[in-house]
Structure formats: C-alpha cells, structure tokens
Amino acid sequence: MARIAGINLDKEKKIKVALTYIYGIGPARASEVLKKSKIDPEKRTKELTEEEVNSLQRAVQEYKIEGELQRKIRDDIRRLKSIGSYRGLRHRRGLPVRGQRSRTNAKTRKGRGRPIKKKRKV
Numbered sequence: 001m002a003r004i005a006g007i008n009l010d011k012e013k014k015i016k017v018a019l020t021y022i023y024g025i026g027p028a029r030a031s032e033v034l035k036k037s038k039i040d041p042e043k044r045t046k047e048l049t050e051e052e053v054n055s056l057q058r059a060v061q062e063y064k065i066e067g068e069l070q071r072k073i074r075d076d077i078r079r080l081k082s083i084g085s086y087r088g089l090r091h092r093r094g095l096p097v098r099g100q101r102s103r104t105n106a107k108t109r110k111g112r113g114r115p116i117k118k119k120r121k122v
Helices: 015-021 027-036 050-060 066-083 086-093
Strands: none
Touching: 015 027, 015 050, 027 050, 066 086
C-alpha cells in the first residue's frame, strides 16, 4: 500500500484515481503529477516500485494539499468575513456564496426548514 502525504492509497485502484483520494488533488492535477514523475496512469497502486512512490511524493509536495490547503481556505473565509465583503456576509449567514438563487433551491446551504405543526381542532 502506497502512503503519500499521510494518506494510504487504495492498492487495487489505478494510480490516477488513487491520487484523487488526497484532499486538493483532482483528476487534472493527478494527471499532471503523474506526467511530472513519468509514471503510467494506467498502473495499479500495488504495481508501483519504491522509486516511483518516492518520485510521486516529491511531485505532490509542490502543491498545497490536505491540512495546509484546508487551513488556507478557512483563513480566506475568515478574512472575507472580517472585512465585511458580500461573500463574507453570505458565509456568515449560511447562504449560497457564488450567485445561486436562494428563494428556492438553497436547501443544502440554508438547511431544511421545520414543518409547521398543525393546530388540533377541539
């Protein structure tokens, strides 16, 4: 089992897919990392040699990933809130930030409303 950036990669998956298990690496960046380290994307993780795993680790270290990336995102949101920007206000209120409509279709960001209890007739 290959361990890159503190994440155990699934040994049965192709390395291009397995790299996407690391927070901050998607399909495009996984392809880029594999091209830099000269590894075939169709190879399974269990087929990698120790040398290939080391070259992958070096290539992945060039990017912000995992905790470092999450910390940066959290700090960016905190900065937006503190300066009182529109995006910061949307974050603070728990509403959609990127221009989506909020009159309807914002259930995941706003949360589900509680149904109103019916009054019992006496």
